Amino acid sequence: MSIKTATVFLAAVIALPTLTASAFASSDEASCGNAPRDTWMSEDAVRSHAAEKGYKVRNVKVEDGCYEIYAIDSEGRRVEAYLNPTTGDVVRTKLDD
């Protein structure tokens, strides 16, 4: 192929995920509510909440308006779980298989 064709091909390969990336962005704001940050339970509280549900919590972060925990679940699987920061409910889990 000519260099021009190759350049167009390369540009398309780079452009495609860039343009569609927003489609893959998670949107948990609705199920995590829009409560102001100062009404959220503390990080320690979310850790206890998760532990009660059988998670061995490794790390707690904030993502997309939720608490995101990295944990091992009750079946020994690696999981990312998203918890509502005011109720502590698990709104989404992602298994790392």
Place this chain on the structure above:
Amino acid sequence: MQPATVRVWDPLVRIFHWSLAILFFFAFLTGDEWDKPHEIAGYIVGGLVVFRILWGLVGSRHARFSDFVYRPSTVIAFLKDSLRFRAGRYLGHNPAGGAMVIALLLAIAVICVTGYMMTLDAWWGVEWVEEVHEAAANTTLVLVGLHLLGVMLASFEHRENLVRAMFTGRKRTD
């Protein structure tokens, strides 16, 4: 009449280079968004890095590390000359390009190793592993930017299309 050309980059070096570029960008854009393809890209990149290290030991002339790894003082002198537009022309990687190959292989190796670690129970959720992974990815992005600038500078200085050479494998002899 076309100037005489010589084959500089063998097919494996070229396939390695463009595959790595595409897969790195794909992985960079899909991190924490599209996990399975991100991981698969990472495993392929890991394989490519292993290949390139082996090829750097036993491959074609200009693919070998011995062809383009110079001491740091040489690299610095070359960079200074480049900025004064009086750097010499190299058929294979020039000293700065050679240093860039090493830097990129190291940074990408760190990304691959930390990425793999995050799939193991022992390092799952361990923050420093994720932080090193992200830092190495961002560092690689910066290195890629410098790489592109370097390629453009060298192409301009010696009046040749180095991007095309990485497709065709050929460069002007003189």
